Amino acid sequence: MVDLWSGLAQAFWLVVTFDKELLEIALRSLQVTLSALLIACVIALPLAALLAVRRFRARRMVVAVLNALMGLPPVVVGLIVYVILSRSGPLGALGLLFTPWAMIIAQVIIIVPLIASIAHQSLRDLWHEYHDLLISMNVTQRQKVATLLWDARRALLTAALAGFGRAIGEVGAIMIVGGNIDHATRVLTTAIALETGKGEFALALALGFVLIALAISVNLAIHWVGRTEREGRW
Amino acid sequence: MSGLFPLTVAGATSRRAGHQLVGPVDLTLGGEGVTVVIGPNGSGKTTLLRLLHGAARLSSGRLDWACSTEEARRRQAFVFQQPVMMRRSVLDNIAYPLTVRGTKRAAARAQARVWGERVGLGEMLDRAAPVLSGGERQKLAIARALIAEPELVFLDEPCAALDGRAMREIEEILGAARANGTRLILSTHDMGQARRLADEVVFLLKGRVHERAPADKFFNQPETPQARAFLRGDIVE
Numbered sequence: 492m493v494d495l496w497s498g499l500a501q502a503f504w505l506v507v508t509f510d511k512e513l514l515e516i517a518l519r520s521l522q523v524t525l526s527a528l529l530i531a532c533v534i535a536l537p538l539a540a541l542l543a544v545r546r547f548r549a550r551r552m553v554v555a556v557l558n559a560l561m562g563l564p565p566v567v568v569g570l571i572v573y574v575i576l577s578r579s580g581p582l583g584a585l586g587l588l589f590t591p592w593a594m595i596i597a598q599v600i601i602i603v604p605l606i607a608s609i610a611h612q613s614l615r616d617l618w619h620e621y622h623d624l625l626i627s628m629n630v631t632q633r634q635k636v637a638t639l640l641w642d643a644r645r646a647l648l649t650a651a652l653a654g655f656g657r658a659i660g661e662v663g664a665i666m667i668v669g670g671n672i673d674h675a676t677r678v679l680t681t682a683i684a685l686e687t688g689k690g691e692f693a694l695a696l697a698l699g700f701v702l703i704a705l706a707i708s709v710n711l712a713i714h715w716v717g718r719t720e721r722e723g724r725w
Numbered sequence: 726m727s728g729l730f731p732l733t734v735a736g737a738t739s740r741r742a743g744h745q746l747v748g749p750v751d752l753t754l755g756g757e758g759v760t761v762v763i764g765p766n767g768s769g770k771t772t773l774l775r776l777l778h779g780a781a782r783l784s785s786g787r788l789d790w791a792c793s794t795e796e797a798r799r800r801q802a803f804v805f806q807q808p809v810m811m812r813r814s815v816l817d818n819i820a821y822p823l824t825v826r827g828t829k830r831a832a833a834r835a836q837a838r839v840w841g842e843r844v845g846l847g848e849m850l851d852r853a854a855p856v857l858s859g860g861e862r863q864k865l866a867i868a869r870a871l872i873a874e875p876e877l878v879f880l881d882e883p884c885a886a887l888d889g890r891a892m893r894e895i896e897e898i899l900g901a902a903r904a905n906g907t908r909l910i911l912s913t914h915d916m917g918q919a920r921r922l923a924d925e926v927v928f929l930l931k932g933r934v935h936e937r938a939p940a941d942k943f944f945n946q947p948e949t950p951q952a953r954a955f956l957r958g959d960i961v962e
Contacts, residue, residue, distance in 0.1 A: 620809060627780050627803040634825050642812040 498696025505697055506704075513698070517705060520678040523591050523665070524658045527598035531658075532651055535603045539610035539650075540636040543618040554611065560604035565597075569664030572597045576668065591676060593668040598661060602654035609653055613646035614639050648717040652710055659706050679705070728791050729800055729876050730756030730908070732777065737786035739772050739932075747772045747932040749786060754910070756876070758924030759903055761940070762912040765961050769932035770912035771806070774879045777910065778803050801877040806885055808866035810854040815846055818854045818865055822873040840868040844898050860891030867898055871907070878902065880911035884918060896921060916956065920944055928952050930961065 505513045542554055574580050576588040576596070587593045617639055625635055640647065662680040669676035671685060679702040686695035731753050738748030747769040754760065754777075762770045775781035777788065779798055790797035802822070811818050820837035824830060841850045844864040849857070854865060863883055870878050883899070884892040892915075899922065903909055913919050919926065923940035928947075936943065936952045947953045955961045 617812075621811065623780060623803075623805060624809040624811070627778060627805075628822055628825060629798045630825050638811075638821075638825075 494692045494696060497693040499700060501693050502697035502700035506701065513701065515674070516677055516679055516682050516698075517701060519591065519676075520659065520680070520702070521705065521709070523594045523678060524598065524655060526591075527595045527602065527658050528651060528655050530595065531599045531602045531606055531654055532647075534599070535607035535650075535654075536610055536640055536647060537636060538603075539607045540614050540639045542607075542611050543614040543639065544632065544635045554608075557604050557611070558608050561608050563601055563604060564663075565601055565661055566663040566667065568600050569597055569667030572600065572664065572668050588668060589670040589672060589676060591669070594665040594676060594678070597664040597668050598658045601661060601664060602658050605657055606650045606654040609650035610643075610647050613643050613650070617643045617646075645717055648713060652713060655709060655713075656706060659702070659709075728756060729797055730754065730791055732791075733787075733789045734777070735787045735789075737776055737788055738784045739769075739776055739781060740784040745932060747776060748784075750776075750932075750934055752927070752934060752937070756908055759899075759909040759911070759922050760925045760927060761919045761923035762910065762927045762929060763914075763916070763919055763955070764929035764935075765955065766914075768929040770929055771881050772932075773929065774803070774881050774910065774912055778879045800875055801879065802870035802873065802875040804863075804866045804870045804878065804880040804883055806882040808862045810857065810862060810865070813854060814851050815854050815857065815865055816841060816850040819846075819868045819872055822869060826873060836872060837868075840872045843901075844868040845894060860887050860894070863887065863891070863895055864898065867895065867902075871898075871902055875907065877908040877910065880909065882912055882914065884913070884915065892918065928955065 504510075542550060542557075572593060573588065575582050576585070576593050577583055578588075587596070618635075621638070621642075625638065630638065660680060662684055665676075665678065666681050666684065669678070669681065671677050671681040677685075679698055683695045683698045683702070686692075686698065734750055734752040734754075736749045736751060738750070739746045750773065762773060764770055772781060776783060778801060779788075779794065780803060788794075792800075811821060813821070816834055816837050819840050820830075820833040823833035823836060828836075838847075838850060841847055844867060846861060846864055846868065849861070854862075857865060867880075867883065870880075880899070884895055887895070896918065899909060899911075909922075911922070913922075920940070923943075926936075926938060926940050926943040927934055928936040928943070928949075928951075930951055936947065936949050938948070943952070944956065947956055951961050
């Protein structure tokens with residue numbers, strides 16, 4: 492209990508004094524997670540829309556696999572990305588291992604199925620609603636996808652926020668591929684793991700509280716930005 | 726550019742799960758006026774309209790326009806019984822057919838504003854479309870259908886569940902479209918509306934065209950006992 496209070500106090504102190512190291516780690520956390528989120532959305536949202544709109548033989552199987560991949564173990568993802576990016580791996584020449592890019596790649600792999608699955612549910616329902624109208628208007632496949640993505644934007648925001656939540660709290664994969672290197676790949680979650688390992692529970696808790704505050708702030712900000720309908724007006 | 730009409734339908738059928746919903750239907754439709762499709766529930770009115778529009782596939786038979794099918798699809802519109810409200814403003818809903826045809830957004834919105842005013846939605850153009858009332862939704866759907874100036878508009882029970890005032894307003898809009906040269910093919914349950922709007926009546930029974938005649942003749946001297954019974958308000962199956 493003492494650790495909890497001293498963690499809170501330390502978190503408060505670190506924030507109000509703009510602790511340089513905390514700021515660096517928090518910014519890197521945000522940078523890695525938001526980059527991964529952006530890339531994952533670019534992949535997952537059109538994929539989800541295509542799965543809603545297009546009818547092909549293996550569609551159900553693809554959707555089932557996507558749903559199953561939501562539970563992808565991050566440590567395994569980290570291990571696979573590590574092998575691929577390691578010097579002897581197929582992409583070793585790129586020299587990405589133990590850089591923020593490796594962490595972004597791992598996070599993208601983890602959150603794409605999550606975002607795509609959640610988005611697919613909303614887009615499938617919307618497609619069901621719009622189907623007759625868009626067919627009657629002779630709308631092209633590309634226009635269907637664009638229309639669904641635009642009109643479901645608020646539901647898709649929820650999918651993106653779920654992806655953000657998973658990515659910002661991720662530790663297993665980014666620890667493996669990032670290496671938790673000070674001033675290079677250390678982020679809030681890996682710093683918490685390190686401080687806990689050292690027995691610095693108060694500092695670990697402080698970092699944890701900062702992480703929670705950061706996650707809530709970003710969620711609130713995105714919700715506020717995405718609130719496109721106000722009092723029945725657009 | 727050749728016209729859409731005549732539309733020739735030969736032996737058209739629609740089957741689903743072993744059931745014949747419509748057909749075989751043989752029809753030739755000219756390019757003017759208002760054709761009203763009437764018939765009891767389940768007679769295949771909606772399915773026939775969807776087949777003619779191309780929103781449902783023919784199980785067998787042919788449907789030939791005077792131009793290519795692709796061109797014909799571009800030059801017609803469909804208003805559904807339950808209008809789909811896209812999750813956008815009223816203005817953007819009306820502008821949608823123009824934007825998907827490549828019109829610049831500003832120009833499409835300007836034209837949508839004109840159509841919105843024309844159908845009496847001028848005060849609510851910035852509102853979210855899904856919050857509109859039934860009559861307003863139907864007006865929006867009609868404006869959205871007419872904005873791209875189609876030569877032919879199908880309307881599936883456009884005034885179902887609307888009160889008298891909303892129905893009159895919608896009939897006025899349809900009357901103006903007709904006066905502008907737009908060909909209308911609509912289905913209705915409302916014999917009063919059929920009498921007010923129709924130039925020609927197609928009476929469907931069990932998925933087949935049971936009787937087809939100019940409106941005056943159909944309403945005053947129906948040929949078949951089933952049509953006479955339907956007009957009397959008897960139950961016809």
